[in-house]
Amino acid sequence: MLINQSFITDIKSIISDAREKAIRAVDHQRTLMYWHIGKRIFEEEQAGKDRADYGTYLIKYLSEKIQPEFGSGFSVRQLERYRKFYRLFPIASAVRSQLSWTQYKLLLSVGNEDARTFYIAETIKNNWTSRQLERQVYTSLYERLLLSNDKESVLAVAKKEKLPSDAKEIIKDPMLLEFLGMKREASYYEKDLESAIITHLQDFLLELGNGFSFVARQKRIHLDGDEFYVDLVCYNRLLQCFVIIELKTKGLSPQDIGQLQMYVNYYDRIEKLPHENATIGILLCVDKNDAVVKFTLPEGQKQIIASQYELYLPTEKQLLEEVNKELVNFGEKGE
Template sequence: MNEPAIFKLDEQFVSDIRNIIITARTTAIRSVDFERVKMYWKLGERIFIEEQKGQDRAEYGAYLLQNVALEIEKEFGSGFSVRQLERARRFYRTYPIATALRTQLNWYQYRLLIQISDNDKREYYELETANNNWTGRELERQINSGLYERLLLSNDKKSVLEVARKERQPESPTEIIKDPMVLEFLGLKPDAAYYEKDLERALITNLQAFLLELGNGFSFVARQKRILLEDDEFFADLVFYNRLLRCFVIIELKTHKITHEDIGQLQMYVNYYDRNEKAPDENPTIGILLCADKNDLLVKYTLPENNNTILASKYQLYLPTEKQLAEQLRIELQEFDQ
């Protein structure tokens, strides 16, 4: 009796089967999510139209929502409370054109967006969520960390929106790299004594969150990259590549206020990468000093006037408040006007 033939499955075949299943599941989930978005939009539209019948009576809107919620909550549950119906109405008022709704966004994300009163700011987060496939939690984190306001500290509103709309590619490091960087996800206490190696270890452990904070187009290349100059060894803390800027990005970590020696060390790493690692068609390497504190004048006078490759970015281990971001923006605008 012949032994049954033993066949080895092709790995690419198995991978294709797996991808088909995962894609179908993802599409099904997104379809359900978007149906929920459309449902709340239609609820908001219907409530708004009904409210117009009693627009001459100020209390009619509140009466309408409270009573319809009492009726439908019995059958459909808390997802149709007065608060949810108020959100649906606000959703419709904010996005009155149904065809403008984005299939990539779910109800949780739209709930976050309709809380933003500034139209440009809301558009920015809507576009970036769609462009980068942010989850609801990632969008919430970006809003809470003041991503939009932090980009405005070193860019004008027009350029920030143009990049988000994909009307052009980023042309300078400041269009992507934020100052300050917010690293609250590390769980390090601002008043704790720690070393650069502790900060580096925490960043690597939370690499996905750090890439989100770094921004669009970053990919991880190396940690403690060894640079040998004759018999002297040096180690660059973190090396990334940015596909939008088409260049290497070297990050040096400093848990103290930066000195001119720190700037000189990073400049040496940047020069090394430009001369030994960079391809001819790539852009010059960017160096970022990620530090606990900085002196902008020190950076300015240590580097040449035409410098656009060495940046200093202060990190903070807590989420900023709106008041703090508004104050930073006010100071930046004052300095610009001077």
């Protein structure tokens, strides 16, 4: 007797979906339990706030009473974390079921309330895993986007209150490509960089920003007997346009910018459909001279973007220092 294999597939899918929903439900209830514990600790602390070191004593005493029965999840350190969880998210309805407790633990390390709001919105919108959220937090995604955008715009795009109208609203500078595993000091060719990106394509698209999908590598363009090859072609569904990426392992030149402009023009005139927006070109280079970009391209143009990439992940302190320095410079230029 023959059994339709789609029947087996459907049953497996039902089981997998149910298990996933059950795991999410249990994790959300655990998260709410930690929130309520944090709330109760905070309320008890407030009742005895006139006594010196009462809060410290209270948590230590509570841990001694409940940890033997309920385990290491109720150590002094964990109880302090639950208290902080409640203080950062004082409204129960703000505890979102789409986020796991592991993700909330990551968010507790984010001191800026706007940044936390941004990461929560992006995690829900993009269905980030805990690992993906961890990388975005530790590479200061929010601060890097602020280099070319105002706070209100960054938060509005994250919360889907507005669609991005400019590529700079979602493309970062610098881009951090430490996941490629290439050494900064090592000698490598552009084809090596391209191959590493293709190998780690999912991570690369995540680093590029929201709404990117991969279209082609080494896309051949034939122009009256001459052939050219575009390094990477992507598409962004939010901007509704093609995105051409040229990789440069050395500092960029006016010739590089001119070549990318030619590719952008080709896609605008040959590949782009009437309902789609103008093609974006990204020069992804190891080093860039903003003055060269500025004076090579027409004033006010928004189609060509130069973004520097880093092949190593600096410490959080180093990255934030660099971002803050750039933010100060950006503010001075705008005055």
